[in-house]
Amino acid sequence: MCVPTFPAADYPQLYEWSCAHIADFWAAVWDYTRVIASVPYTTVVDEAAPMDSIPEWFAGARLNFAENLLAHGVDQDVAIIATGELQPRRAITYRELRESVRRMAAAFRAAGVGVNDRVAGYIPNCAEAIIAMLAATSLGAI
Incomplete structure (x- = not known):
């Protein structure tokens, strides 16, 4: 950098x-x-x-939130540390996160999710919630 x-x-x-x-x-x-x-x-x-x-910042720019969050992480570095009341602590690397997001995005795409579609979930604060959010935003969904 x-x-x-x-x-x-x-x-x-x-x-x-x-x-x-x-x-x-x-x-x-x-x-x-x-x-x-x-x-x-x-x-x-x-x-x-x-x-x-509240002026407009970076006028005219188009970018993808998920792409920017996932692009620069080193494969073996930890991206997410997750734990739950009944679950052990787990570390998810950038490589694992990118692959999980790719798979979830493919499932969303197969279900017809695309640009400007709304995606909602009733889900706890967990790694899967982050993966689903990144997958949806990677497709341009909201």
Whole structure:
């Protein structure tokens, strides 16, 4: 991962620069975190707009939430640690997570789930809930 160059020698200077140059700072964060976009942004943010008006950020960009969460994880690194009242602790690697999401997305696709479809589940906070959410969003479902 490349480290962005900021005109700051320490945290206080970086903080001041980030507040004075909001668009430049967030463009550098976008690059640093290697956001994947099918369509790039045209404008980071209108710095003249008051922040309390909630201005549009990264206007024009199109990206997939699931793709960005799964793309950069190292296969053998742990992505999720799950446990439950009656279940032992388990660690799921990025490789296992990507494969589980791929399989669940294939099942959703076979069931006719696609872009802008709504997917809801009555499910506890568990690894399978995360997998289902990532699978749905990978297809463009909501």
